[in-house]
Amino acid sequence: MRKFVTVYSVLALLFCLQIVFGTDVMAAVTESTGGLSAADGLTELWNFTGFANLHGSYSNLIMIAVGLFFIFLAVKYDYEPLLLIPIGTGILLGNIPFSEGYKIGIYEQGSVLNYLYFGVEQGIYPPLIFLGIGAMTDFSSLISNPKLMILGAAAQIGIFATFLGASAIGFTPQEAGAIGIIGGADGPTAIFLSSKLAPHLMGAIAIAAYSYMALVPVIQPPIMRLIIPKKERAIKMKPPRAVSKTEKIMFPLIALLLTTFISPSALPLLGMLFFGNLLKESGVTERLADTARNSLINIVTILLGVTVGASTQANVFLTTDSLKIFGLGALSFVVATAGGLLFARFLNVFVNKDNKINPLIGAAGVSAVPDSARVVQMEGLKTDPNNHLLMHAMAPNVSGVIGSAVAAGIMLSFLMK
Incomplete structure (x- = not known):
């Protein structure tokens, strides 16, 4: 994970250095990231985005539309805004496509949302x-x-x-x-x-x-x-x-x-x-x-x-x-x-x-x-x-x-x- 972050943080700078110092700089950076090239870094970045993680399924987009609809009802018609705005926003948060294993989703152990969800699961709230x-x-x-x-x-x-x-x-x-x-x-x-x-x-x-x-x-x-x-x-x-x-x-x-x-x-x-x-x-x-x-x-x-x-x-x-x-x-x-x-x-x-x-x-x-x-x-x-x-x-x-x-x-x- 650290090597990917390194690529993401310096990727824009590499192209400027490449112009000034030539191909030796790119080769050195590639070697320092364990053989991960700039193109590979961009590929990894793309694979991490929500667009790539849709995986051809539009079910997440359906739920996002539902969340937006809840917020619309709350704002436009004042239907239980204290409930529908938090719930609608939560639906958006829960349906952004992501790569599993990074402790992001509400059902992933150790994620922030999972800790907050504990109060629901255990009947505390x-x-x-x-x-x-x-x-x-x-x-x-x-x-x-x-x-x-x-x-x-x-x-x-x-x-x-x-x-x-x-x-x-x-x-x-x-x-x-x-x-x-x-x-x-x-x-x-x-x-x-x-x-x-x-x-x-x-x-x-x-x-x-x-x-x-x-x-x-x-x-x-x-x-x-x-x-x-x-x-x-x-x-x-x-x-x-x-x-x-x-x-x-x-x-x-x-x-x-x-x-x-x-x-x-x-x-x-x-x-x-x-x-x-x-x-x-x-x-x-x-x-x-x-x-x-x-x-x-x-x-x-x-x-x-x-x-x-x-x-x-x-x-x-x-x-x-x-x-x-x-x-x-x-x-x-x-x-x-x-x-x-x-x-x-x-x-x-x-x-x-x-x-x-x-x-x-x-x-x-x-x-x-x-x-x-x-x-x-x-x-x-x-x-x-x-x-x-x-x-x-x-x-x-x-x-x-x-x-x-x-x-x-x-x-x-x-x-x-």
Whole structure:
């Protein structure tokens, strides 16, 4: 390798010296590099470039186009830019053709990207993301109206429907379980579960989960309008009651114990989620809460996005299984959204006239926080400019986060070898 670097660094200078000193200089340099001539050096340089390493296959270029498309969606349409720009850039990094053996690729032991990818493979980044989410989440709307938690649970039907669908088309139970979590529309949970059950599918699962999270404003509105009549979309809900500080402090403690006793396998996710929320609500650890919801989550989001994107090397990612996963992911997201909406309508049958639920908030049961709640708000305002649903939608939205983590823990308990 050293002799090649020598040639690359002095190649331009050799031609100038050749003019001044004649052929003796070239001969001396050739001898000093072990017989490697300038032409050989240029050949080696060419062989090292990405152009030469395409090897007649354009799969890398396809993935590069996908990465550029993700960045375009983020910049042009503001679709989850904090996720799509790191992921899109990671896809570019992971699909520049290179010669193996130089510790460049994300799957090469000892490479920088491989070290960063360790946090994905071992499920380190998702709990840290959950810590930040907990520190920035206000559970007041859920505490004030606990029955809305049922909507978050109802939306998790997408997880189990996708699990059955993946099993039906030939995936193993472990692979189907990892794929199914896409239905929860929760990227960190999908990465956490796939790192345990199906690491070889992690890239496709993560990209599918984050893609559909980013496309919430595109996918959900047509389903809302199809399932919920305009009259029901116009229902106005009572303002949430005021929640005391004591209730806010007690909630993460009670929820932590309850959910982790039900699903101990989800402890890394749920434990960090409620720990982050306790930092926020206790009122005495503001510095820690601020770090968790700002600096820490930003750093981890960058590392997670870039490494997940880089894991989509064309030779690993472009397979029929990946296409199946994307198809199942789309189906699961539709089923999850429809499940939340339909159950909200069903719940209204048992609620008196003065406490009717606007069924639109059922769509927020998918745990794409806070985008699905914002979509509910926008759809409510389109029906009635004075109908504000954001605070109500946050209840099923945050319960969807909890529900998807519990579902992941249950699957992990049954399917972990």
